[in-house]
Amino acid sequence: MRNAIRPSVARLPLFGSIPTADSLAGSGPAQALLHLNECPYPPSPKVVAAIQEHAAGLNRYAEPRPERLSTMLADRTGVPANRIVIGNGSDEILALISVMTLEAGDNAIMPTPSFPRYRIAAAMQGAEPRLVGLQPDGSNDVDALLAAIDDRTRVIYACTPNNPSGAPMSMADLERLVHGVPDHVLLVMDEAYVEFDQFEGGVGALPVLQGRTGLWASTRTFSKAYALAGLRIGYALCGSLEVAESLVKVKTNFNLNRLAVHAAVAALDDQAYSDRCIAAAVGERERLGARLNGLGFRTLPSRANFISFDLGRNSVPVMAAMAVRGVLVREWRDPGFETFMRISIGLPAENDRAFEALKDSLVATG
Ligand SMILES: Cc1ncc(COP(=O)(O)O)c(C=O)c1O
Incomplete structure (x- = not known):
C-alpha cells in the first residue's frame, strides 16, 4: 500500500x-x-505608518475579500470589485488557479522559461504541464501556445513582461492570444511586472482581455512596483463572477494578513x-x-x-x-x-x- x-x-x-x-x-x-x-x-513612508497604525489590531482577522482595497483596484482597472480576488501574493493566486481548474489527465499550457509556479502547481494536481518555448526576443510565443491546445487543456498561462527574459507581448500577439484561446479554457495573464511596462507606455493585457468572451484572469502583485514583497499581497482581476467566485471557493478564508491589506491601500494612496x-x-x-x-x-x-x-x-x-x-x-x-x-x-x-x-x-x- x-x-x-x-x-x-x-x-x-x-x-x-x-x-x-x-x-x-x-x-x-x-x-x-x-x-x-x-x-x-x-516601502513608502505612508505604508510604514499604516503598518504601525494597524499593528495593534492584529488580534483580529483580515477581511476575506477586503472591500476598500478591492474598490480602489476596481477604480483603477475598471474591473468591478466583485471580480477582484486578493491573495497572499500573486503566487498564491497562481497556485489556486491550478486547484480550481486541473484534474489528473488535464493539461496546462505555459511559456518556458517563465515563472515556475505554473509548472509546479499543474504537476501537483497530477496534470500535465505543457511547456512552450519563447520567441527569440524572450516574449511568449503565441502561435506555439495556441497550437498546444487540445481537448484536455483547461488553462493556458502567458506572462507579460515575461520573467526571466523581460520582454512584453506585442499588441498583435495579445490580440491573437486573447481571441484565439477557446472560451472554455481559462486564459491567465501573469502581469506581475505590468506597472514597469505601463511606465514605458505599454498598456498591458487588460484592454484586450476586456474584449474576451471566454474565461480569463490577470494576476498582479504589490511585491514589485509597490515594494511590498515581504508582506505577501497580490490579486487577480477576473473576467467573470464565475472565475472570481471559484477562486474564492478554493482559497482559505483568512488567507490575508491585516497589515498587508492596510499597507496595500496606503501604497495605492501613494502612487x-x-x-x-x-x-x-x-x-x-x-x-x-x-x-x-x-x-x-x-x-x-x-x-x-x-x-x-x-x-x-x-x-x-x-x-x-x-x-x-x-x-x-x-x-x-x-x-x-x-x-x-x-x-x-x-x-x-x-x-x-x-x-x-x-x-x-x-x-x-x-
Ligand atoms: C512572473 C511572476 N509572477 C508571479 C510572481 C509572484 O509574485 P508574488 O507572489 O510576490 O506576488 C513573481 C515573483 O517573482 C513573478 O516573477
Missing part, C-alpha cells in the same frame, strides 16, 4: 532554500540582493512613491544594460525591473563567483539556457557593484 503522500507531490523537485534579506542578516558584509526581482527601496521606484528601476536597467552591451553581451529587451543576457558560457560558476563578491544574481536554470543570467535592478551602487563583480568573476572563472 502506498504511503499518504500523493505520487504527484512525491515527484515534485525539492528546491533548496533561497537566500533572503533575513537569512543573510548578520552574516558578514551587506550583500547586493539582485536575485529575486525585489524593489531595492523600502507617486511607486512611480519614483519604477522610474529609478527603468533608468538603472537602461544604464546597466548599456554597460553590459559595452562588454559585448547581447541583453534581452526588458520592460521589467530586471535584465537578462547570454553570457556565452555556463552561468553557474560565474554566479557563484559573483556571490563570493557579495552580489547575488540568478541563473536561468532551464535546459538550453545554461548560459543565461538574470540581474534584478537594485540601487545604483548595487548595480555598479554587480557590474564590477561580473567583470571580475568572468576573469576568475576563466
